[in-house]
Amino acid sequence: MTAKGFFISFEGIDGSGKSTQARLLAEHLRAKGREVVLTREPGGSPGAEEIRALVLQGDPDRWSARTEILLFTAARRDHLERTIQPALDAGKVVICDRFADSTRMYQGLSRGDLRGIVDDLHRLMIGIEPDLTILIDMDPGEGLSRALSRNGVEERFEDFGEELQQAMRKGFLDLAAEFPARFVTIDGARAVEAVAADVARIVDDRIAG
Structure with missing residues (x-):
């Protein structure tokens, strides 16, 4: 438990369906009567959304x-x-589509051995981890096909190709x-x-506990 609320993050490779599962x-x-803040990274605040446009x-x-x-x-x-x-201070449940684990993977692992830098900055500037992280596991080829089919403008990381997604899947499983x-x-x-039912069961059990 973080402060009085509960902090949940969703992680996974691009196209894994985590954004849909976070919303559901x-x-x-x-x-069920819970106060919920649904947010995302990068983004989730006006300044962070401006940075999102720069990096994605x-x-x-x-x-x-x-x-x-x-x-x-x-x-x-x-x-x-x-x-x-x-x-969290107000006792709400925060559900975040990606958090620091994505930075540990996409920048700290896949583009050089920079995990230590990510973790050091996280300790200095962030200082918290989610109470629960739900990793939606997915075949990298299928995930990339899903992601590219969206035809959005935020496809900078998808453009690195399936090799990156393969590395990310292994990295996320190693983090788990x-x-x-x-x-x-x-x-x-x-x-x-079916995925949503599993997620709901796990979260209900964890919050009740």
């Missing part, structure tokens, strides 16, 4: 990995100050093994409703 969980908890659009080589780490950490700090911590008390891994290659 928010609807489930609100129907444009050429894949627009930023170095080290520059990205600084940008994502700045966005996360603003998000924490303006959205996450006030909601590293932090077993915080992570729960769910098979995302099923019907949306």
